[in-house]
Amino acid sequence: MTRSEETVVSLxxxxxxxxNASLFQxxxxxxxxxxxxxxxxxxxxxxxxxVLVGESGCGKTTFGKTAVGLQRxxxxxxxxxxxxxxxxxxxxxxxxxPFPEIRKSLQIIHQDPxxxxxxxxxxxxxxxxxxxxxxPQIGTEEREERIYKLLEYVGMKPASSYASxxxxxxxxxxxxxxxxxxxxxxxxxLILADEAVSALDVSLRIEMMDLMHDLQREFNTSYLxxxxxxxxxxxxxxxxxxxxxxxxxxxxxxxxxxEEIIRNPRHPYTRVLRWATPVMDPDSITEESDEPPIxxxxxxxxxxxxxxxxxxxxxxxxxxxxxxxxxxxxxxGETIESGVACFRRDERDEYWQSDEIA
Amino acid sequence: MTIRKTQRPxxxxxxHELLLEVRNASVSFDMDRGTSxxxxxxxxxxxxxxxxxxxxxxxxxxxxxxxxxxDAVVEPGVLSGEVIYHPPDGEPYNIRKLSDRDLKRFRxxxxxxxxxxxxxxxxxxxxxxxxxxxxxYAHDYELEAGMEHGRTLLKDLYLDPDRVLExxxxxxxxxxxxxxxIALSLLLKPNVLVMDEPTAALDLLMQRSxxxxxxxxxxEYDITIVFITHDLPLVADLADRLAxxxxxxxxxxxxxxxxxxxxxxxxxxxxxxxxxxxxxxLDEMQPIEGDSPDPxxxxxxxxxxxxCPLANEQCVETQPAFRNVSDRHRAACHHWSEARExxxxxxxxxxxxxxxxxxx
Ligand SMILES: Nc1ncnc2c1ncn2[C@@H]1O[C@H](COP(=O)(O)OP(=O)(O)O)[C@@H](O)[C@H]1O
Ligand SMILES: Nc1ncnc2c1ncn2[C@@H]1O[C@H](COP(=O)(O)OP(=O)(O)O)[C@@H](O)[C@H]1O
Ligand code: SF4
Ligand code: SF4
Ligand SMILES: [Mg+2]
Ligand SMILES: [Mg+2]
Numbered sequence: 001m002t003r004s005e006e007t008v009v010s011l012x013x014x015x016x017x018x019x020n021a022s023l024f025q026x027x028x029x030x031x032x033x034x035x036x037x038x039x040x041x042x043x044x045x046x047x048x049x050x051v052l053v054g055e056s057g058c059g060k061t062t063f064g065k066t067a068v069g070l071q072r073x074x075x076x077x078x079x080x081x082x083x084x085x086x087x088x089x090x091x092x093x094x095x096x097x098p099f100p101e102i103r104k105s106l107q108i109i110h111q112d113p114x115x116x117x118x119x120x121x122x123x124x125x126x127x128x129x130x131x132x133x134x135x136p137q138i139g140t141e142e143r144e145e146r147i148y149k150l151l152e153y154v155g156m157k158p159a160s161s162y163a164s165x166x167x168x169x170x171x172x173x174x175x176x177x178x179x180x181x182x183x184x185x186x187x188x189x190l191i192l193a194d195e196a197v198s199a200l201d202v203s204l205r206i207e208m209m210d211l212m213h214d215l216q217r218e219f220n221t222s223y224l225x226x227x228x229x230x231x232x233x234x235x236x237x238x239x240x241x242x243x244x245x246x247x248x249x250x251x252x253x254x255x256x257x258x259e260e261i262i263r264n265p266r267h268p269y270t271r272v273l274r275w276a277t278p279v280m281d282p283d284s285i286t287e288e289s290d291e292p293p294i295x296x297x298x299x300x301x302x303x304x305x306x307x308x309x310x311x312x313x314x315x316x317x318x319x320x321x322x323x324x325x326x327x328x329x330x331x332x333g334e335t336i337e338s339g340v341a342c343f344r345r346d347e348r349d350e351y352w353q354s355d356e357i358a
Numbered sequence: 359m360t361i362r363k364t365q366r367p368x369x370x371x372x373x374h375e376l377l378l379e380v381r382n383a384s385v386s387f388d389m390d391r392g393t394s395x396x397x398x399x400x401x402x403x404x405x406x407x408x409x410x411x412x413x414x415x416x417x418x419x420x421x422x423x424x425x426x427x428x429d430a431v432v433e434p435g436v437l438s439g440e441v442i443y444h445p446p447d448g449e450p451y452n453i454r455k456l457s458d459r460d461l462k463r464f465r466x467x468x469x470x471x472x473x474x475x476x477x478x479x480x481x482x483x484x485x486x487x488x489x490x491x492x493x494x495y496a497h498d499y500e501l502e503a504g505m506e507h508g509r510t511l512l513k514d515l516y517l518d519p520d521r522v523l524e525x526x527x528x529x530x531x532x533x534x535x536x537x538x539x540i541a542l543s544l545l546l547k548p549n550v551l552v553m554d555e556p557t558a559a560l561d562l563l564m565q566r567s568x569x570x571x572x573x574x575x576x577x578e579y580d581i582t583i584v585f586i587t588h589d590l591p592l593v594a595d596l597a598d599r600l601a602x603x604x605x606x607x608x609x610x611x612x613x614x615x616x617x618x619x620x621x622x623x624x625x626x627x628x629x630x631x632x633x634x635x636x637x638x639x640l641d642e643m644q645p646i647e648g649d650s651p652d653p654x655x656x657x658x659x660x661x662x663x664x665x666c667p668l669a670n671e672q673c674v675e676t677q678p679a680f681r682n683v684s685d686r687h688r689a690a691c692h693h694w695s696e697a698r699e700x701x702x703x704x705x706x707x708x709x710x711x712x713x714x715x716x717x718x
Contacts, residue, residue, distance in 0.1 A: 055561045056532075172416075201588050203415045203632045207645035228561045231591065231634040239640050262636060276566035278591035280630070281637040281705050282618035290570060297516050297567040298534060 008081065008189045008222050009044045009067050009106070015075035016062050034303050036062040038250040039076070041329075044190060044222055049242030051225040051233040051258075053273060057302050059250045060226045064192045067224055068106035069099075080105065081189075104134060107183035111195035113175035117167040123151075123178055124163035131185055146185070153218070154181040155211060173204045177211065184215060190222045197236065198229050209236050216240065230277040234262050243337060246270045249302055249310040252329055256338030266332065266340045268315045295358060309342070312357075317344060321354035376444050377550065377582055378404040378469075383426045383439035385419075394653040396435070397422040398606040404550075404584065406446075409576060411593035411614065412586040413629075414603030415650065420586045423603070424554045427584065428465055429454050443468065446549065466497060470548040474555040476535035480527040486538050487523030493545055504545065511541035514578070515571055533564035537571070544579065552584045557592070565589075569596045590633050594618060599686075602626050605651050605661035611680075612687030618705060622689035624666045624697045631703045638705050660692070667701065668693050 016037040036059040044050060044067065052060045065071035066078055069085045078085045083097040110116045117126050127147045131138075138146075144163075151159035154177040167175060176196055183191050193212070197205050209232070212223065223242075227233045233244050237258035244262075245255040246269060254267040265271045272294050294314045300306055306313045312322040322343065329339040330346075343351035385397035397419045404410055414420050422431065431437040437454075444450040445468070456464060465471070473479055480489060487505075494504035509519040515537040522530065522538055530538060536556065543551060557565035569585075573596055576583055587593050594600070600617045602610040602625065610623040621627045628646045631638070648665035651657060660678050663669040672692050680688045691697060 055563055201416045202590060202634070203588070203629055203646060205634055206632055206643050209634075210645065228563075229634075230562065231636050234636060235634045235640060235643065273563060276563040277636055278566070278595045279637045280591045280594045280618060280633070280635045282615045292563075292567045292570060297564070298531060 006046045007043045008046055008048075010079045010082075011040065011042045011044075011063075011067055011076065012079075013076035014040050014063070014066055014073045014078060016059070016066055016071060017074045032303055035250050035305070036302070037066065037073070040247075040250075040252045041076075042067070042245065042252065042255075044224060046189070046222060047216065047220055048222045049216070049225070049237050049240050050223070050245060051227055051237045051242065052245045052247055053227055053230055053233050054247035055228065055299050057249075057299060058247045059302075060247055061194055063247070064194055064224055064226050065108070068108055068190060068192045069102055070108065104186045105189045106192070107186055107188040107190070108192045108194065109176070109179045109183050109196045111199050113172070113179040113196070113199075114167055116179055117175060119167050122164055122166055123170075126167075127163075127178075127182055127185060130182065134186060150181045150185060151178075153184070153215065154178070156181075173200055173208065176200060176208060180212065180215070184219055184221070187219065188221055190224060192224045192226070194226045195228070197225070197232050198227050205232055206235065209239070212236070213240055230262070230273050234258050238262075246273065249300065249305045251310060251341065252339075253311065253342070254340045255329070256332065260338060266345065267342050268317050268344075269311050272314075316358050318358050319343075319351055319354040319356050321349075321351050323357070375406040376403055377406040378427065378444070379440075379442040379450075380404075380423075380426065381440040381442065383423075383437065383441065385422045385426060385431050385435050385437050387435050389654060392654045395656065396606055396653045397426060397437075398656065399439075400426075400607055401439075402601060402608055402611060404582065406549075407576075407580055407582055408598045409573070409583040409585060409596055410599045410601060411597030412584060412601045412603060413590045413593060414588065416588055418603045418650065419606035419653075420588075420603055421554055422606070424471070424552050424584070424586055427552055428469055428471055429456075429461060430465070430471075463497065466493065466543075466548065467546045468548055469550040469552060470543040470546070472539055472543045472551065472553045472556045474558045476532070476539040477527055479539055480535065482527055485524055485526055486530070486542075489542055490523065490545060493542065497546055499546065507547070508541060508545050511544050511575075512538065514575060515541055516567075517541070533560050533568070536560060536564075537568065540568070540572075540575075544575065544581070547579070548581070550582045550584065552586070554586045555588070556585070558587070558589075565592060569593075572596065590629065591635055602629070605656055606653060607661065607690070609662070609691070610687075610689040612683065612689075616684065616687050620698055621703075622683040622687065622694040622698060623662075623691050624668055624693075624701055625662050626689075627697060627701045627703055628665075630705065635705065638703075642704065660690075668697055 014037055018034045018036055020032045040063060054060055062071060066073050072086055080102045085102055087093050088095045088097060088099040088102055124147060128143055131143050147163060148159040151162055156162040156177055197208055200208055225236055237244050242258055243255060244258045246253050248269050254270045261270060265274045275293050293316055295316060296314045300313055308324045309322040309327050312318040327341040327343050329341040332338045332340050343349040380400060380402045383397055383400045384395060387394040412420055425431045426437055427441060441453045442450050443453050453464060490505060490508045494501055512519040512522055517534060517537055527535055557568050585593050594614060597614045600614045601608050604625045610626045621630060631642060631644050632646050651661050657663060659675050660673040663673040678690045678692045680690050683689050683694060
């Protein structure tokens with residue numbers, strides 16, 4: 001593919017399994033295995049914004065960490081600019097990009113910004129550490145200057161006043177800005193923001209997302225955001241022409257341009273998420289209990305996911321065939337940018353002859 | 359499945375009958391820096407059978423208001439003012455004058471409360487069933503009939519009573535525990551349910567499932583619901599009326615439809631533009647500049663004046679009283695009618711209609 005030179009991170013058929021087993025359980029043979037991510041492929045390009053949406057436990061964090069080299073996949077491959085990240089780490093084959101450089105280029109902002117800042121350090125101190133590690137050659141003065149400049153970038157003026165504070169002296173929104181600033185200090189190619197926006201009060205979210213967009217223009221970063229809220233995902237992705245990916249129990253079930261996902265959701269699960277997203281339109285306010293368009297409101301246990309299409313236990317469109325066969329993500333648009341994993345997309349699929357179970 | 363629905367039916371049977379009257383309620387804390395007034399002379403009426411949404415950013419005083427409703431402000435906070443309850447049959451009374459014993463009874467049997475984070479509300483060493491039994495026992499209710507009602511409530515909330523009642527809290531998912539807590543809070547058939555951020559920390563899908571179940575319960579059991587949240591879009595689809603809090607006071611109260619359609623207070627208008635929302639055009643959305651006031655140091659005039667584009671001398675000097683915008687819609691702003699003219703916003707210009715083109 002000609003695009004490959006502009007792809008920052010490429011994940012191919014990635015699977016991540018966790019086995020939570022004590023020695024005792026292993027001996028008894030009842031190892032508990034969770035397939036947190038199951039056969040997911042995704043290319044993240046330069047300057048691209050992708051938001052992953054799905055319920056908790058569906059593997060968003062695990063997949064995100066795999067994309068930034070913080071989680072080793074148990075199957076498939078993750079490449080940074082063509083270099084397999086784990087080959088670089090293990091020194092396998094010809095390593096063109098050393099692991100530390102990859103780690104520096106792929107940064108993460110956590111959901112809880114407070115916990116990622118050392119409570120006993122001033123902001124200046126906290127931000128100096130990674131900078132010292134990465135750029136040992138620069139002097140104290142230049143380091144501080146860079147930090148001040150960055151604080152100004154993330155809207156914290158006067159920078160010197162904020163730099164001397166401790167984390168508890170900052171609001172949640174301010175802590176989140178610091179976390180973003182710290183990630184940017186490394187001049188990364190990709191930032192994983194794991195529920196970094198949904199942790200904020202609704203009235204502060206637009207501000208944070210606008211800031212992230214501004215910085216993207218400034219620093220040419222790509223973002224992989226994680227959210228359980230389609231309205232935030234839409235704002236963050238659509239404003240800069242990005243994509244939304246929908247995950248369900250370890251699978252990527254739909255992906256596409258934000259506008260498509262919101263206006264024309266194709267996967268039955270995406271439609272459920274769309275239903276769940278309030279539309280604050282006074283002329284269409286509904287009242288009477290409009291029932292959730294799912295057969296069960298609780299998500300199945302990820303340790304014991306349903307067979308076939310994993311959504312079949314809740315899907316309003318499920319038929320017998322969905323219990324046994326696993327739908328593959330198939331391309332819906334002209335490009336590789338969008339896809340849906342549901343038998344209903346193919347009018348010749350045996351799904352249409354199968355008995356309804358819903 | 360279509361997202362668009364018909365207009366909600368206008369006011370249900372009793373929605374003009376007073377149920378709770380809050381009069382000049384204030385909560386203050388003595389701090390080193392001075393007195394912190396975290397609820398500031400708030401008065402509001404709550405009507406029978408309505409769902410009222412109380413919205414405001416974090417720190418605006420929503421939880422203090424919730425505690426005041428049940429005379430449950432925790433020390434060293436000091437509550438002043440009155441909360442008058444109008445029982446369905448009998449004379450109204452000020453709940454602040456109740457004895458401890460009567461207040462305890464009142465809190466489950468008349469008004470019940472659900473907080474965020476069900477896991478913290480349950481005792482981790484007791485099963486859900488034991489919580490139900492203990493509650494019935496403590497209030498001298500008949501166990502068998504009470505548990506029967508409890509099972510019905512659990513089923514109403516899409517929970518399997520057999521499984522849930524014998525589970526310990528940690529054996530349930532967050533969404534299940536929160537629904538079990540709602541069932542427990544309704545066990546003694548209260549008239550009012552006060553919910554303080556009851557769905558925060560849950561997935562959006564679970565939040566919406568819960569609000570949709572709540573509106574069913576509300577119909578079925580004639581419960582008045584006070585739903586408190588920072589999440590305006592969530593409650594906008596549920597509430598009959600909205601009450602907007604800013605800086606420890608209500609600044610606007612009115613029918614949900616009217617407040618969304620044409621808010622009168624400049625803060626509400628700004629808030630409606632600042633909240634991610636599928637119905638609004640993306641480039642219309644805009645954060646609210648500036649910060650909200652410190653409870654130790656609230657300005658003398660309008661508390662919003664430092665952020666308000668319409669603020670003038672009068673706003674800096676005089677605190678605006680509530681004015682009638684229409685029959686049931688009030689706003690605390692000197693210049694509300696001007697605000698409606700010069701601070702535009704639109705929510706519904708481009709509602710994304712969902713198209714479902716199945717495999718064609
Ligand atoms: N380190 C781990 N060890 C064992 N199981 C894990 C671990 N991390 C995640 N899981 C499990 O993997 C599944 C996906 O988790 P996660 O990626 O955190 O989902 P999400 O971010 O969508 O909520 C869950 O069932 C979770 O319990
Ligand atoms: N125990 C306390 N002592 C002093 N101030 C408090 C205490 N609890 C809350 N506050 C303050 O009261 C104000 C209102 O808080 P709260 O009602 O919890 O807001 P909300 O629920 O809208 O987020 C906030 O400024 C908060 O900092
Ligand atoms: S494959 Fe079947 S169960 Fe899965 S989403 Fe499509 S219709 Fe539903
Ligand atoms: S009273 Fe004045 S400052 Fe306050 S909201 Fe109204 S116009 Fe703005
Ligand atoms: Mg996660
Ligand atoms: Mg609160």
